[in-house]
Amino acid sequence: QVQLVESGGGSVQARGSLVLSCATSGYTGRSICMGWFRQSPGKQREGVASIDSSGTTTYRDSVRGRFTISKDNAENTLYLRINSLKPEDTAIYYCAAEGGPDCYAGPWYGLGSYEYTIWGQGTQVTVSS
Numbered sequence: 687q688v689q690l691v692e693s694g695g696g697s698v699q700a701r702g703s704l705v706l707s708c709a710t711s712g713y714t715g716r717s718i719c720m721g722w723f724r725q726s727p728g729k730q731r732e733g734v735a736s737i738d739s740s741g742t743t744t745y746r747d748s749v750r751g752r753f754t755i756s757k758d759n760a761e762n763t764l765y766l767r768i769n770s771l772k773p774e775d776t777a778i779y780y781c782a783a784e785g786g787p788d789c790y791a792g793p794w795y796g797l798g799s800y801e802y803t804i805w806g807q808g809t810q811v812t813v814s815s
Contacts, residue, residue: 687712688710688711688712688713688783688804689710689711689712690708690709690710690781690782690783690804690805690806691708691709691711691806691807692706692707692708692779692780692781692806692807692808692809693706693707693708693709693809694706694707694809695778695779695809695810695811696810696811696812697812697813697814698771698811698812698813698814699771699813699814700771700772700773700813700814700815701770701771702771702813703767703768703769703770703771704767704768704771704811705765705766705767705768706722706765706766706767706768706779706781706809706811707763707764707765708720708722708763708764708765708766708781708806709761709762709763710762710763710764710783711762713762713783713785715785716785716790717739717785717789717790718739718783718784718785718789719736719737719738719739719783719784719785719788719789719794719796719801720736720737720757720764720781720782720783720784720796721733721734721735721736721737721755721781721782721783721796721797721801721802722734722735722736722753722755722764722766722779722780722781722782723779723780723781723782723799724775724777724778724779724780724811725777725778725780725808726774726776726777726778729777731780731799732746732797733746733796733797733798733799734746734749734753734766734797735749735753735754735755735766735797736755736794736795736796736797737755737756737757737764737796738789738792738793738794738796739789739790739792739794740792741757742794743755744794744795744796744797746797749768752768752769752770753766753767753768753769754766754767754769764781766779766781768811771811771813772813773813773814773815774813775811775813776811776812776813777810777811778808778809778810778811779808779809779810779811780805780806780807780808780809781805781806782799782801782802782804782805782806783802783803783804784801784802784803784804786803788801
């Protein structure tokens, strides 16, 4: 059974940086596409970054330049580095994974919740001004 476990969230000051991690276990497929999403109170979950099986990344326009998604295949861990944090970045951050034919056939968009079937439990990020 595939499991995703996020970590690295917390309370930080605006303009600071944070690195979120998502440890993956139990996956045996030949390719995997992954993404980071966030959800603030009263708002819909939104995709912020994705990475396909070849390492190609996609970012939400509003976070491009501040967010960096990366994957360590040896450690089976997905990362999201967030620089220049803003109060509006406050949210629960989730990682998601998908290994089905849409992933290995490509192209992979990865910012839509509908694209993923495996989700982590989320990690809270709170940014104070």
